[in-house]
Amino acid sequence: GQQVMQIPQYQHVQEGEDFTTYCNSSTTLSNIQWYKQRPGGHPVFLIQLVKSGEVKKQKRLTFQFGEAKKNSSLHITATQTTDVGTYFCAPHGGGNQFYFGTGTSLTVIP
Amino acid sequence: NAGVTQTPKFQVLKTGQSMTLQCAQDMNHEYMSWYRQDPGMGLRLIHYSVGAGITDQGEVPNGYNVSRSTTEDFPLRLLSAAPSQTSVYFCASSYSSKDTEAFFGQGTRLTVV
8 A cells, every 4th residue: 555654643632732643655646635533433524635735724724735745734723622533644646546544543631 | 315324333243254244325436445444553445446347455355355236335245254353344435536535434343253
């Protein structure tokens, strides 16, 4: 599969703190998607980034695609308890395999 | 729309038993895939299909078989269950493999004893 590192693996934050997870690929990507999985649930699509340097926002969530299209980040501003879950990146390099990163598990402490 | 339907939700097998995990989607998606999720390992691709009659192996295909006789259905077969196959299994579908969002089923929690 693709060489994709997602860091950190776990993150505990106090409610109101910011959170960032990173997805790094060894190869240039055609696009990257982000998913969220609530505890006990299934992954749900959040967003797709396609262009080099692209930045997209969804309320408190900011998604970035690197200039070289090899890395991406998801930043959450002022976390809330509803942000708890595991965040996965899904990088696409052009093949037919739909791979996911190892995920970052976010715990928000009230 | 039902989306992606997986059955069963829970299953306990004895070592050596066989079973089929069912997956059906009603969105007319060409691409379907199976993943297993283990703690700290993320979602690992088992098998995938780009359309009816076409299947291929993912990262961890050993011990699993698939078939895709129709666009809607993509069952996953465990021929001889092993404790190492204890995991949560997810089926997913999407319009294509490249640039469209994946829709996931609710998952099957499988325990092999």
